Amino acid sequence: MTLAISALFVFLVMLGMMLVGLPIAVSMAAVGILGGVAAFGAPFIDSIAPVVWGTLNENLLTCIPLFVLLGELLLRSGIADRMYTALSAWLGGLPGGLLHTNIGACALFSATSGSSVATAATIGTVALPSLHARGYPMRGALGSLAAGGTLGILIPPSVNMIVYGSLTNNSIGKLFIAGIIPGILLTLCFMAYIYGSAVMGGNGMREAPLPLRERVRTLRYLVPPVVVFGIVMGSLYFGIATATESAALGVLVALFFVWRMGKLTREVLETCFLQTARTSGMILLIIVAAFILNLTIGLTGVADAITKWVTSFGLSATAMLLALTVFYLVLGMFMDVLSMQVATIPITYPIIEALGVDPIWYGIYIVLMCELGMITPPVGMNLFVVHGIRPDKGGIQDAIWGALPYAVIMLLFTFLLMAAPWLATWLPGKMA
């Protein structure tokens, strides 16, 4: 038990290092290496070597740069921007008007991109000026965009799921497939809320419907994202391809669409490559650090000790998950969510596993907690993103209040997922 308590203390020190602004990778590696050396002396350094090479030579992780590149290609070529046009034609007529389009476009964009910030920033940039010009109340508009953006990591492909899968040795393909139903359901919950509040509030905005022919014409804008998503997820679901292979297929298909749009230029490619390299470099360094930390946790038996200690309280799985929900809710208020995820999984995963929770389900749960962390103040990444794009003057509190109902919906949705875990586990169970 003393081991468990001292380990928890070290864990808090690591969170402290992160919160005062040291690089995330450094904080994790420092704790991992110092802890390992303290326990085993200098020879520990030698045992890091195969871990570092093993991580950076792991074909599974190759899907990170590939999926990031896929998202960049669709984003920088403008393919993602045009989805908004099509969706506004189809969804704008509902009570709540373009707010539905925001959610829908975010969901579709998420289906091609693994990043929530990119999702909120892109759709927000396209949407906010026109929402403002049409007199949509800013709070509702900002809230829908911030919340919609979080769908980026729940609807596959999702960088956060890849990170979870690699840290816990779970199938990335299964995690992706598991995200589909919750992703669609959460999207519908958001839209139901917009619909309901527009009808009940009596002042909902609504767009004049376009003629059907015009609407059908806009459908072609949806072809690229739908085809890319279909190929990536289809090949995974039917067992044709691994995560890395499906990403490679997706990249080539995206490249084809970029070429068809006449955007296969030096500038576009250069931006895509540079951005992909920067994002992947950031993620991969954190993963290397996380694996070093994992090595220490594994060798010292800390995870076992903590698991024994926590389970000795006799909490049920549900009680544990509720406690974790509070923990993640608070942590997510202050931390970047990717960092939160890598920092906590090595500790929480073994506990949850010991309590018999399905590991794929827990992956979806963690992603939901990360989503929540993106729209809870003071450090909700997406709140700042949409606030940064808003065309009028106004405080960050508009984004915070606007997103609050969605945060509540997400929390309720998490409870729903606890009550009905099959929502996440049914589809991956049917995979070929």
Next chain:
Amino acid sequence: MNPVQRFLAWVFGAIFLGLSVVVSVETLARKLFNYSIQGADELGGYALAAGSVIAFSLALVGRNHIRVDVFHERFSPRAQAVMNVLSYVLLAVLAVLIAFVAFKVVQDTRAYGSTAPTPWQTPLIWPQGVWYAGLVVFALVTIGYAARATLLLVQGRIDEVNHHFQPKSVKEEVKEEVDDFAQRSGGPELLRPAAEASPAPREPA
């Protein structure tokens, strides 16, 4: 963007585009013709090894290695500068340590003449050599940054430290996205102006 960064970005892109072609061909050939051109997995691993070390350096130069800035931005400028320098110094220590353990990997490979346990039996020294070289470059670049930050701090040029070595704020990231958007499109004409907004309290459709 300076030419070195640009060149590295292209090398990085070429690695993964090339890999995508090979992997896709392998996947399709395996499924359609039941024929496998062995080794796409192995190649994927090497691509990651080579690509990731380039990416580490590009992320460093782009200030993309994440730092949480919620409390950081409330510190006094002096404390911020100290934290910024400390961040880069520790990053340099980590980079050197990784390069050092990579050296051990390469040393062992040379001593035993290790080859990959795959049909190709690739002599591991090739991919590992490239990987090690990339890590050494990353270590050198990081040391350079750390040294410059330390020098500025010692000279008391607090503002410059904070200007160059601050964690990247969301504001900057959003600005990058918005600028790129403005460049790739003509602006908000994407949204067709046909529909007019109408405040419409109506029954559900």
